[in-house]
Amino acid sequence: MELDYARLDPELAAALEALPPNFGRIDRGNLQQVREVMAAQRVAPPAGGSVVVDRRRLPGPDGEVPVLIYRRPAESVQSALLWIHGGGYILGTAEDERARLIAESLDCVVVSVDYRLAPEHPFPAGPEDCHAALLWMVENAAELSIDRERIAIGGASAGGGMAAGVALMNRDRSGPHLCMQLLLYPMIDNLHATPSGRYVNHPVWNRQTSFNAWEMYLDGTPGAEASPYAAASRADDLTGLPPAYICVGSEDLFRDEDIEYARRLLDADVPCELAVFPGLYHGGDVFVPQARISRRLTGSVLSALAFGLQAQPPLLNG
Numbered sequence: 001m002e003l004d005y006a007r008l009d010p011e012l013a014a015a016l017e018a019l020p021p022n023f024g025r026i027d028r029g030n031l032q033q034v035r036e037v038m039a040a041q042r043v044a045p046p047a048g049g050s051v052v053v054d055r056r057r058l059p060g061p062d063g064e065v066p067v068l069i070y071r072r073p074a075e076s077v078q079s080a081l082l083w084i085h086g087g088g089y090i091l092g093t094a095e096d097e098r099a100r101l102i103a104e105s106l107d108c109v110v111v112s113v114d115y116r117l118a119p120e121h122p123f124p125a126g127p128e129d130c131h132a133a134l135l136w137m138v139e140n141a142a143e144l145s146i147d148r149e150r151i152a153i154g155g156a157s158a159g160g161g162m163a164a165g166v167a168l169m170n171r172d173r174s175g176p177h178l179c180m181q182l183l184l185y186p187m188i189d190n191l192h193a194t195p196s197g198r199y200v201n202h203p204v205w206n207r208q209t210s211f212n213a214w215e216m217y218l219d220g221t222p223g224a225e226a227s228p229y230a231a232a233s234r235a236d237d238l239t240g241l242p243p244a245y246i247c248v249g250s251e252d253l254f255r256d257e258d259i260e261y262a263r264r265l266l267d268a269d270v271p272c273e274l275a276v277f278p279g280l281y282h283g284g285d286v287f288v289p290q291a292r293i294s295r296r297l298t299g300s301v302l303s304a305l306a307f308g309l310q311a312q313p314p315l316l317n318g
Contacts, residue, residue, distance in 0.1 A: 003199040007251055009279030011291035016203055024204050027212045028119065031090060038091060045095075051103045060132045062125070066114040067133055068094045069144075070103035079150035079309035080109040081182070082134050084166070086157030086283075088187065088205070088213035089118050089126060098156060098286075105302050108309060109146050111137055115162070122219035123230040130166045131175070138176040150309050152242075154182025157205070157283065158213075160246075161187035164232035164261070171240050178242040180308030184301060185248040185282060186258060189233035190214040190226050194256035202253040203281040210253060233257055238268040245273045245304040247297060249280025275300050 005013060026034055045053075050072045057064040071078070083099045085092040094114035103110040115129040134153065141148045153170075155163040160183040167181045189197070192207060200207050215221055218230060228235035244265055248258040255276070262274040277297050285294035 001198045003201050008281055009293050012281060012284040012288050015287045024206050024209055026209045028216060035091060045100060049104055051100055058133055058136045061128045065129045065132055068112045070099050070110040072103060077145050077147050078107055078109050080137060080146040082137060082153045083110050083112040084130055084155030084159035084162045085112060086155060086159040089158045089217035090213050106306055109144060119216035123217055127162055127166050127169060127229055130162060131169055149177060150179055152180035152182055152308055153178055156184035158187045160184050164188055165229040167241055168232060168235055169229045181242050181244045182305055183244060183246045185252055185254055187254060188231060188261055189257035190231040196253060196255040205253055205282040207253060233261060238264050238270060241270045243271040243308060247275040247300060249284060250276055250278045251280060252282045273304055
């Protein structure tokens with residue numbers, strides 16, 4: 001099936017014309033090239049602002065786990081967010097501008113994890129790194145001046161998927177209290193057996209690229225037998241999870257799997273807020289952050305996180 005691009009938000013659709021012809025086609029053969037291109041295009045963070053960034057290396061399950069800690073200087077104990085970057089489980093770094101934005105906008109310490117990437121380090125390497133970072137946050141709460149009872153977990157795309165999996169892992173291991181899971185268009189279903197998953201030409205992140213990424217992350221194609229800690233949609237039991245916020249675009253490959261996960265959370269008596277943004281393709285808010293629909297998404301995310309953390313809501317412009 002082919003997605004009708006006329007359904008895309010006009011402000012976001014215009015940005016697609018600037019993308020390279022083969023953008024979004026990622027496999028084992030060209031992954032390193034894609035990583036190099038992304039590294040070359042990475043821009044320095046904006047100057048100014050009140051956020052201080054602290055680089056640490058934490059003890060992990062198989063060596064050290066690098067993290068970046070984003071925070072505004074504060075004299076009181078703050079809430080905290082364990083942030084997991086996106087990139088299909090195969091791309092990306094902890095230097096994530098959304099982590100900086102959250103720390104800037106809310107009274108919140110954001111710990112962004114540079115977890116190990118597939119295919120060099122397939123599942124469960126990434127989630128284990130992230131869970132180790134969560135345990136470190138709790139064990140060092142006094143030094144970090146964070147409130148152990150106000151720690152959330154979150155991420156975007158694969159980061160949202162990993163956050164959902166780590167929330168399940170943390171529940172099953174009787175881990176520390178999480179007050180919220182913040183899941184931005186999460187990559188949670190390795191099967192894509194939904195109406196939105198049948199389209200083959202989604203912008204930015206299409207069906208074949210997603211299957212390729214899943215194969216690299218899972219080190220194969222286990223199908224319905226995949227671990228729920230890798231693909232949260234495979235979980236049979238969603239009870240006892242932290243309250244959730246899930247957002248997704250109407251023109252995203254992940255749309256229906258994310259909506260279904262939200263429905264299942266509600267059926268399991270887990271409070272869940274769901275926001276579906278019309279005309280938004282996967283990551284469109286990152287490509288065109290000043291688009292009206294992008295600002296609506298950002299405002300929704302920050303307001304939901306402030307509520308989950310019991311923090312002061314941000315003052316939003318536009």
